[in-house]
Amino acid sequence: MIPDRCFGSLLLVLIGMFSNVLGAFIGVNIGTDVSSMPSASDVVSIIRAHQITHVRLYDADSHMLKALAGSGIEVIVGVTNEEVLGIGQSASTAAAWVNKNVASYVPATNITAIAVGSEVLSSVPQVAPVLVSAMNNLHKALVASDLNFHVKVSSPQSLDIIPKPFPPSTAAFNSSPNSTIYQLLQFLKNTNSYYMLNAYPYYGYTNGNGIFPIDYALFKPLPSVKQIVDPNTLFHYNSMFDAMVDATYYSIDALNFSGIPIVVTETGWPSQGGPNEPDATMENAGTFINNLIRRVSNNSGPPSRLNIPINTYIYELFNEDKRPGPVSEKNWGMLSTNGTAVFPLSLSGSSQIMGNSTTVFCVAKDGASEDKLQDGLNWACGQGQANCSVIQSGQPCYLPNSIKNHASYAYNDYYQKMRSIGGTCDFDGTATITTNDPSYRSCMFTGSSNASSGRGLFPAGEFGPVSPLGEGPKLSVSKIRFVVSAACLFIILL
Template identity: 70%
Template sequence: MTVAIWLQMILLFCGIFSAVGGFVGVNIGTALSNLPSAVNTVAILRAQQITHVRLFDADAHMLNALSNTGIEVMVSVTNEEVLGIGESPSTAAAWVNKNVAAYVPSTNITAICVGSEVFTSIPHAAPVLVPAMNYLYRALVASDLNHRVKVSTPHSMGVVPRPFPPSTATFNTTWNSTMYQILQFLRNTDSFYMLNAYPYYEYVKSNGIFPLEYALFKPLSSVKQIVDPNTLFRYNSMFDALVDATYNSIAALNFSGIPVVVTETGWPRLGGANEPDATAENAKTYINNLIRRVSNDSGPPSQLTIPINTYIYELFDEDKRPGPVSERNWGVIFANGTTVYDLSLSTSESLDKNSSTAFCVAKSGVDDSSLRDGLNWACGPGQANCAAIQQGRPCYVPNTLRNHASYAFNDYYQRMRSSGGTCDFSGAATITTIDPSYGSCRFTGSLNSSTGRLFPAPALGPIGPSSGVSKNLVQFGTVVAFVVTVFLVNANYLVA
């Protein structure tokens, strides 16, 4: 076997094991009368272990409040801003400088959403959408942020007029030229397709063609199974079918390798008299099953190795939104921080929020010198395992002295407390029963909170810089090591 073939096999194995766990994030709208402050909103996010958020704008208060949390943030160019940015590179550069460069890296901005459903909501702006994306990307390049921050634009399912069956789905030909340019941009910049997918609306539009169970991820009886007649793929949920319809539409324009991220999905918990399926029970069922679905790490039938990273619409009800009653009732959290309905969604062991487990963290108000001395001692003579706070590892971001010290203090304390180790560090540390874990960063002593909480912690996703280590990394390394070993043996054989 030739060297070239072996190298191709190595790349193939790399591709097979590059898929990693999906995450669930949340959209944060602001059209509500009792909008919590940015600080309180972020406190709610952290209390619920939410690790990914999408903002519908680039609000300075939120971006500041999200600083040093490690939460991955999508910021948005509003539809009102798209025209100006699409007509002026300098306007795009000013937007990036003001709303992105001014906050990173302390605020973990990983993507810019350029408008929202531009084709279907403000079609007159479609001609400048691609220029806007290009100008923003060039501004990121100029700021050396293009490898950290992706640029894309969210689309509704309205751009795919006939999503069923998924195998024959194509984009509306009206927008083919612009869509082709968008896909070309996404491929060239290693970005991703943003999809707003709402099984609720597709179910309502179907007028009974599809069963409600199908929209809610519920098991279907044998007589109700949904099968694509062309591929014979069985679709257990409308959500999967919508994502696959998008992948097939992309393929119909001869593009591949562009992952689909669901930037909006959800179910209203309350509707008007003509919205009988907008109920709290259905919303609870949809969100519960959605999180279970995304957390199983697989993609839709045609793209099984690509997890469906997803953002729930939305964090709070937006009572100021116009339209039918359902428009104002999509939130999963009340403004006071309590959940709208039961969201304990895992079959795995969940974290007991009343746990008495003690963690050792940096004390508030301690000066940097004391924190640095404690950190150096913990990672040195104290023999704490500080690998996780090294650059590129799960707990490096946020890259702050307080965060790194907390991790090191806790690791030392958990290892040594049974033999007399204390949580003191010359007064720089304190005990807390609140689990300080976040995102992919797990503090020693924490129960496995990658499942069992409202929003599972991510491994690596197709957006933003890596913030953790994939559960497949060991398997990936083993396979590559095996292939390389065989390659070397084969090469020696060829030489001999």
């Protein structure tokens, strides 16, 4: 008899196949207040030349959305602050917005999120009462268009709504917009969306009256005598960026929400400033951006959430010389309009921004709701046009007969076929990306280098008749043990 320890060990190996996901990505914001703004097609060429895979638009510019078609680049489209009020007051206005600015472009253009307004709670508080209504109306419109599996709805907020972000463990949202914040977080939780945070260490440092050293804002190492420590948790913060993200997590915790990840939708450092802006320099901007890329690319989160990488969008692609305000406001760009770097730039720290030739697979998340997995499976096999024949009874990928296993195959088949024209790996938050090939025995997942004409090592149906697709897991423990025991024996013989 094969010992139970082999059974357990192999199960851990199989679980590990599905749990090793890609880490955080670096994206960029694309502002258009540029006097010599390149054409939309030229902008996309520049983005692709630098192998940037994620962008955020502040509106839903039709020229950019058309130019991005077929690129596979993930796009956040923006509802402007001026549009929020109308969308919040009218479900039909929201539906028209989604039809015009999202539904008419996907799947060719890979729109994955809608950013509703920009820092509404701090910059246009008079609109705050309808912000969540606008988000709800847009989400319902996405559901009606059958796009909610692929397009999330959120709203970027400034760190200013957290009046005392340090120490992070005691941070809390400003009490005045508390009810709106609570409703916003409830919406994000209900829709499996994420919190969009605009976090600027530049302002944290320049407005900090010398409380923190500039090295702390620039991700530079600090001497041991100057380590930044939260006195309540004893967590060490090696950068102001991490502290800002953690302050937001703790503020979310303070309102009794959990499981809402944070995406930094804006961060950066100006490369030039006026006489009263001595820290806006080319050197500091280059240091910040290059260290930011290295920081994000290590795939870890802030001290309180080490296992949640910090997806981040750099502010911004080009210098927006037409923007009003101080000199620094016009000089946040990373690239010149001809595509050359404004300052020495090392994008090699991020496999995502430089592109990644490693094959990736889209699989169902551990712990995902079976009802949502079933909905995702039904969509993939139906409208998504995934090839689901191999997960039918008697076929190579039918066993293990579980919704999660079947969903993983269907999700991946859809993703491999459609990713180049905008297909995403989300499925209402039930899917995730992994670099591990989930193929097993005779079941070869689409995209696997081990696939050979769609056939594996064993003939289909070798385990006999089993229950139809969709009835849930019916494979008995004895059969599982037989399969695992055979695999263990195979390993031993090797």
